[in-house]
Amino acid sequence: AIIGAMDEEVALIARSLTDAVTHAEAGLNVTEGTFAAASGETLHVVATVAGMGTVNAASTTQHLIDVYAPESVIFSGIAGNLNKDLHINDVVLGGTLRYLDTDMRLIAQSEPKTDEFHSDPHLLSVAGEALDEMGITHITGVIATGNYFVEGDENTAKVKAETGADAVEMEGAAVAHVAARNGVPALVIRALSDNADTEYETFKEFDISEYADTAAKLVINILGRL
Numbered sequence: 001a002i003i004g005a006m007d008e009e010v011a012l013i014a015r016s017l018t019d020a021v022t023h024a025e026a027g028l029n030v031t032e033g034t035f036a037a038a039s040g041e042t043l044h045v046v047a048t049v050a051g052m053g054t055v056n057a058a059s060t061t062q063h064l065i066d067v068y069a070p071e072s073v074i075f076s077g078i079a080g081n082l083n084k085d086l087h088i089n090d091v092v093l094g095g096t097l098r099y100l101d102t103d104m105r106l107i108a109q110s111e112p113k114t115d116e117f118h119s120d121p122h123l124l125s126v127a128g129e130a131l132d133e134m135g136i137t138h139i140t141g142v143i144a145t146g147n148y149f150v151e152g153d154e155n156t157a158k159v160k161a162e163t164g165a166d167a168v169e170m171e172g173a174a175v176a177h178v179a180a181r182n183g184v185p186a187l188v189i190r191a192l193s194d195n196a197d198t199e200y201e202t203f204k205e206f207d208i209s210e211y212a213d214t215a216a217k218l219v220i221n222i223l224g225r226l
C-alpha cells in the first residue's frame with residue numbers, strides 16, 4: 001500500500017499499474033492495480049493520497065490495512081530540512097520517527113509500548129538501493145512529525161533540540177505508529193522541499209510538482225525491487 005503526498009504522485013504511480021481501478025472509500029480515492037516488476041514478479045498495489053496531518057495519516061493507514069491487508073505500507077512525501085549537511089531535493093528515509101506535539105509518556109503506556117517508531121530494515125535497504133541507482137543524495141535519519149508547519153529560525157531550533165530530527169513533516173510517525181500496531185512493515189520516505197528556517201508567506205510559494213515526479217519514480221523503482 002502506497003500513501004503519497006500529492007495527487008500527481010499517485011496519478012503517476014497509478015499509470016504504472018495494469019488494470020487500475022479507483023474506489024471512493026473512507027474519504028479517499030484508492031487506486032488498485034497490478035505492478036509488473038522487471039523480474040517478472042507481479043505485485044498487487046493500492047495507492048492513495050491521505051491529506052495532511054496525523055489524523056488523516058493514521059485513518060488512511062488503518063483503512064488500507066483493514067481493507068487490503070498489505071504486506072507493507074510505504075509513505076512518500078516532502079519535509080522541511082533540519083540537517084545542515086543536507087539540501088533541498090535530498091531524501092531522508094525515516095529510520096526513526098518521533099512525534100513533535102504529543103506527550104509520549106502517556107501514549108507509550110498502551111501498545112506498542114514505544115515513544116518512537118521505525119521503518120522496516122529490509123524496506124530501508126531496498127529504498128537505499130533505489131536512491132543510489134537514481135543518484136539521489138540520501139540518509140537514513142530521524143524524522144519529527146507534528147500537526148503544524150515548522151518555519152522560522154526559532155521554531156526550527158526548538159524542534160531540532162527537542163527531537164534531534166533531520167527532517168520535519170506532518171504524517172510519518174502516525175503512519176509508522178499505526179503500521180506497528182498492526183504488525184505491518186512500514187517505510188517513510190521524505191524529499192526535502194524547504195529549509196524550515198525560512199518564513200513563508202503562503203503555501204503557494206512552494207512548487208512541489210518537480211518532487212512529485214521524482215517521488216513517483218522512486219516509489220516505482222522500489223516496487224520493482226520488492
Ligand code: ADE
Nearest residue numbers: 078079080149150169196
Ligand atoms: N512539510 C514540508 N515542509 C515542512 C515543514 N517545514 N514543516 C512541516 N511539514 C513540512
